[in-house]
Amino acid sequence: MLKPYVACSVENCTHNMKGQCMASKISVYNEETSGISSSHEDTQCQSFKARNTVGDMIGAFHNSNITGTIAAYVNTDTKITPEVECFVTKCRFWETGNSCNAGQIHITGESARKEADTDCATFEAK
Helix, strand or coil, rough: CCEEEECCCCEEEEEEEECCCCCCCEEEEECCCCCCCCHHHHHHEECCEEECHHHHHHHHHHCHHHHHHHHHCCCCCCCCEEEECCCCCCCCECCCCCCCCEEEEECCCCCCCHHCCCCCCCEEEC
């Protein structure tokens, strides 16, 4: 499975490290109400966990890419590449098996408080 670089501008997510996603795996879903995405606003990162307390950081540890995070901390040129599963079948980057064939994706969601406040800005309709 392709592991794209994941740029993240969701600053209050427990997995955000200097604009990169340090999660081991992220999941991108359709918008919850309709279950269909026709724009990037209709997508969401289900791996988002709000970073409010130290407890939030500890709680997110089970989904952390420890090796990639350490490598990126030591060498700032290192790109962390989590596994990405995508359930947005209307995206041109979606592939059978719920994988993403984009070389890089960007998760956005300024002031996100829950998963629905995030978007996959890389989404392009088929």
